[in-house]
Amino acid sequence: MNRADLSERLSMSGTAPTKTYVVEAHADDPAPVLARLEGVSSVRPTDDVYLFEVATGFGDLWVDTLDRRFWRFHTDASVAESNRFLRRNIEARRDLDWIWLSSGQLRSVWPQARRKAVLTDFRSGRLTSGVSPASTLRLQLKGDAADAITDLISSDPRYRSALAFDRIQIHADEPEYGTVEEVISRRGKFLVSGDSFELHSAIVSSVVDRYRAFVEACEGRxxxxxxxxxxxxxxxxxxxxxxxxxxxxxxxxxxxxxxxxxxxxxxxxxxxxxxxxxxxxxxxxxxxxxxxxxxxxxxxxxxxxxxxxxxxxxxxxxxxxxxxxxxxxxxxxxxxxxxxxx
The missing domain is CATH 3.30.310 (TATA-Binding Protein)
Structure with a gap:
């Protein structure tokens, strides 16, 4: 098993999309960190020194640590179980964190792709008085008019503060790669179906590279x-x-x-x-x-x-x-x- 085999191991089917989670890590040696995650029964090395097969009670994950800071967890297991596993472990540890995409970074994930759907989710909770024009705003928009509608809301001073992108769905078709459908969330979760794991990897890399540039620019200050x-x-x-x-x-x-x-x-x-x-x-x-x-x-x-x-x-x-x-x-x-x- 090596990195090239991932496209054969992961289904990327329309009925059960493959999941990729990007997680920020602070660890010199990934194997002990992965072994200590709650719910992990074994961590097996592969022919690729940076790729690990992680067995859990709900299915296997392939963890790519080639990027020493931003690890990729790939799986075909249930999205509910995968979400629960990662949330439980990330929020309980000091050496792991989600990536946190801003609304702008989410909107510009893959500029050449067609955006098929947008979900915005704003919930002010205790940070506002609750009497503002929009203390809660959740929109699910599908179709080519999604951008026009969100632009209209953001142009209105009464509501622009309540417009925050939570996830988007895109269709990417690249002749040299193939075609994928991606649903991408602001915490770096990718649900993908299609015929090109290479294109999916390129989209993930593009998101990570732009996110890294922002994080490192903050650190530079x-x-x-x-x-x-x-x-x-x-x-x-x-x-x-x-x-x-x-x-x-x-x-x-x-x-x-x-x-x-x-x-x-x-x-x-x-x-x-x-x-x-x-x-x-x-x-x-x-x-x-x-x-x-x-x-x-x-x-x-x-x-x-x-x-x-x-x-x-x-x-x-x-x-x-x-x-x-x-x-x-x-x-x-x-x-x-x-x-x-x-």
Whole structure:
């Protein structure tokens, strides 16, 4: 068994699509991590040193770790069982996390493909008062008019904050590869049917490459203090990652308390301080255990990410704020904003 055999092992059928999950990992050696996952009965190496066959009670998964940071879990097992298995393990561990695609990244998954359906899902919960024009907005659109309808909603200031893409369905037809139907979710789950595992892999790689560019750009802005030696003093490098919101925070104390409550999906913990209408908190990202500082005003948020921290923290924060507070938020940094929506 090697990577080339995956196209023979995975069915990619229209009635039972193949599932691919992209998971962010922080591990030097994948095998022990996979063996410790709850529900795993065995981990078998293959002829490819980066490919593992993982046996569970609900079926087998083939885990491709060639990309040392973004692993791919492939399976033909039940989507409900696969979802449950990965959710249980990812949300209980510090060394694994979902990838968190922004609405813009999801809309531009494979530009040459035809978009067949769109699902948006906005649920504000405790981050808004519940009296806004659209505290909950869930749309399922099929057909060629889906883009026009979502553009119409996003142009209306009453509703644009509640437009957040949850998943899309595309049809891709490439003469040199073949044809696939893909349903892609904002947490990096791909359901695929068709006749070309190679095209599916190319689509997954394209999504991962663009997502990696954003995450690494965030990490490149990490704050670092460098001492100047015997002369004393030092130099601060890096930059703040700033978000602007298209709606005001009505209850700052309740808002920040919810953000750093340790619960999924934000997975942040901290004790906020309040002064002059601004909240500050030295938070801990429970995914990897790194610290970061947040400052929040009425319609803005600033992230001070220390050098060496994980940029997936920022991606998770932005993606979930889009789905729970403001789907129209923007990044002040032009390069980051371009990568977020590219």
């Amino acid at each position: 990490g704050m670092r203090w460098s001492g100047l030696g015997d002369e004393g003093g030092g130099r601060l490098s890096g930059s703040v990652i700033s978000l602007n919101f298209g709606r005001p925070i009505e209850d700052l104390r309740g808002w920040i308390d919810e953000l750093v409550s340790s619960r999924a999906p934000f997975r942040l913990w901290g004790v906020p301080r309040f002064e002059d209408g601004i909240a500050e908190v030295d938070a801990v990202d429970l995914h990897i255990g790194h610290r970061l500082r947040l400052a929040v005003g009425e319609d803005w948020l600033r992230v001070y990410l220390p050098s060496g921290s994980c940029g997936n923290t920022v991606a998770r924060l932005i993606a979930n704020l889009q789905h729970r507070f403001d789907g129209s938020l923007t990044l002040v940094d032009n390069e980051l904003e371009h990568l977020r929506i590219a």
